Amino acid sequence: MSQAAQQTGASSSQTSVPHTTHFIGGRWCPPGGPTFPDYNPYNGEIVYDIASGGRAEAQEAVAAAAAAFPAWAALAPIERQRLFLKAADLTDRRLPEIVRTVAVETGASAAFAAFQVRWSSNLMRQASGWAYLPCGDVLRSDMPGRFAMAVRKPLGVVAGFTPWNGAFNLAWRTAILPMAFGNTVVIKPSEEAPVSAGLLVAEILEEAGFPSGVINVVTHAPGEAGKIADVFFESPAVRCINFTGSAATARILAERAGRALKRIVLELGGFNPMLVLRDANITEAVNATVFGAFFHQGQICMNTRKVYIERPIHDEFVEKLAAKTLTLKAGDPTDPSIIIGPLINDRALRQCEERVRDAVDRGARVVTGGRANGKIFAPTILTHVPTDAICSLGTEETFGPVLVIEAVDDAEEALTRAQAIPYGLSAAIMTGNEDRGLELAQRFDTGIIHVNGATMAGEPSLPNGGVKDSGWGRSGHYSIEDFTEVRLTTLTHGSVKYPF
Numbered sequence: 001m002s003q004a005a006q007q008t009g010a011s012s013s014q015t016s017v018p019h020t021t022h023f024i025g026g027r028w029c030p031p032g033g034p035t036f037p038d039y040n041p042y043n044g045e046i047v048y049d050i051a052s053g054g055r056a057e058a059q060e061a062v063a064a065a066a067a068a069f070p071a072w073a074a075l076a077p078i079e080r081q082r083l084f085l086k087a088a089d090l091t092d093r094r095l096p097e098i099v100r101t102v103a104v105e106t107g108a109s110a111a112f113a114a115f116q117v118r119w120s121s122n123l124m125r126q127a128s129g130w131a132y133l134p135c136g137d138v139l140r141s142d143m144p145g146r147f148a149m150a151v152r153k154p155l156g157v158v159a160g161f162t163p164w165n166g167a168f169n170l171a172w173r174t175a176i177l178p179m180a181f182g183n184t185v186v187i188k189p190s191e192e193a194p195v196s197a198g199l200l201v202a203e204i205l206e207e208a209g210f211p212s213g214v215i216n217v218v219t220h221a222p223g224e225a226g227k228i229a230d231v232f233f234e235s236p237a238v239r240c241i242n243f244t245g246s247a248a249t250a251r252i253l254a255e256r257a258g259r260a261l262k263r264i265v266l267e268l269g270g271f272n273p274m275l276v277l278r279d280a281n282i283t284e285a286v287n288a289t290v291f292g293a294f295f296h297q298g299q300i301c302m303n304t305r306k307v308y309i310e311r312p313i314h315d316e317f318v319e320k321l322a323a324k325t326l327t328l329k330a331g332d333p334t335d336p337s338i339i340i341g342p343l344i345n346d347r348a349l350r351q352c353e354e355r356v357r358d359a360v361d362r363g364a365r366v367v368t369g370g371r372a373n374g375k376i377f378a379p380t381i382l383t384h385v386p387t388d389a390i391c392s393l394g395t396e397e398t399f400g401p402v403l404v405i406e407a408v409d410d411a412e413e414a415l416t417r418a419q420a421i422p423y424g425l426s427a428a429i430m431t432g433n434e435d436r437g438l439e440l441a442q443r444f445d446t447g448i449i450h451v452n453g454a455t456m457a458g459e460p461s462l463p464n465g466g467v468k469d470s471g472w473g474r475s476g477h478y479s480i481e482d483f484t485e486v487r488l489t490t491l492t493h494g495s496v497k498y499p500f
Helices: 056-074 077-093 095-105 110-127 167-180 195-208 226-234 247-260 284-298 310-323 346-361 411-419 436-440 477-481
Strands: 006-009 017-020 036-041 046-051 136-139 146-154 159-160 182-187 215-217 238-244 265-268 273-277 305-308 365-368 380-383 402-408 425-432 448-451 484-493
Touching: 006 436, 036 182, 046 095, 056 146, 056 159, 056 182, 056 215, 056 226, 077 095, 077 110, 077 195, 095 167, 095 195, 110 167, 110 477, 159 167, 167 182, 167 195, 167 215, 167 238, 167 477, 182 195, 182 226, 182 411, 195 215, 195 380, 226 238, 226 247, 226 265, 238 247, 238 477, 247 265, 247 346, 273 284, 273 411, 284 310, 284 365, 284 402, 284 425, 305 310, 310 365, 310 402, 346 365, 346 402, 402 411, 411 436, 436 448, 477 484
Parallel strands: 017 046, 159 182, 159 238, 182 215, 238 265, 273 305, 273 425, 305 402, 380 402, 425 448
Antiparallel strands: 006 017, 036 046, 136 146, 146 484, 365 380
16 A cells, blocks of 8 residues: 555564555545554464544544535546546556455455455446436326426435455445445445455545545444444434445444434345255366355355255265365465465454354264364364254354255255245355256345356346345445435426315
8 A cells, every 4th residue: 555554663563564544535644543453364463553533533534525425426427437447447457466465454365355356446347337327217297297207316425334354345346336326435444454445445546536525434443333333323414324244233233224214235144055956067066165165264245154965966065075175275365376364363263163163062073174273264064063053053154164064855945944044145056957946046035046156156247135134235236226316306387277
């Protein structure tokens, strides 16, 4: 980073680490005030000294976004498009630097970090045309001489909460979707990845020439998010809350949004099932499962959490799945050959250990993995997991590389069990009968379903999002429904006869 960070002599295990500041109203705030350390999850070193903001910074950011809104909403589509395209080019140009930042700050493999960069620039290029989407409808009226229009208008200020997993591309999604339709944005990034999940976005948009106040980023220390959230809910200027994270936190935010009568968009977690039918290509099913379950150490909301497999192919599938899993190389994520990196923090590591231990104590069998090596938890496959074990319930996902395999008699049993899961983000069906796969897919109560593909297969243009406990709202250009409101305008020609 350049503008957002500068070298400082802050005490740490290193002699000097970059110090970051908030980005508010088109400027980087002066250094000083309270800070907190941002750690490398692989080796525990401090990589950034992060400014810790609170109410004052949040209020300033909301005011800046509100002041910038009228001009940004009125900006000609061609001008908005030019800015997005320039930001996309700048993002691609900085790929090597961003890849290293994301890997060091979040533990993402180099391949995943590079994917995030390319996904983000592709999103910006697609979003550059969304300002030209139909902005309303001409309506028929029963009133003689009346002309009626339903016109879409941007909401105003959208406050975004960005997560640490998939930090870079999800930060861009949080910023770009509302901005493409004329809103201005304030981002509160996760304290686990404040640079990748927010400050880098602001830096690139500043370099691209976005007007002051269109994007604002306020960072905070661990446990201090509430101060910033309070401002978002209290301020009349904030018209929408845009949250990506856990269902537990979302319930709190949704309740507050209801009391404040604010719109809220929620992209939450999932206990994503895969159904492997007896006619499936086992090699394809194994490859999709390994990728879906262990990508980014199982720390993505669309990771495969459970496989329901028909009994005739269960043993062969598990044997080949274990063999493939054991080939995944683990270590420092800055090494391009590494697939499995560290979990984000010690709390996440302990959760994986505790849940696997609980399952084993209740009778589950560990096929592979089951233990940690330093900050890395080995990719783990469990079978014979009893229904009362924590990691099989589906009420709370284990955000790590833990996969449960369950044998079923047939596809109907698999569908019934999968439908009982309270989440509904992503699912997959592996089958040699495509018609059967599509028929089952239409009966699945989930926001995303892939036939003969992994549970993880998102693209910037596709309407990703969940149902049930996985939230509401959609990405891509479908987010026009979330970040605009429809207003009715009528024009009546001639005189009107009123009843009195």
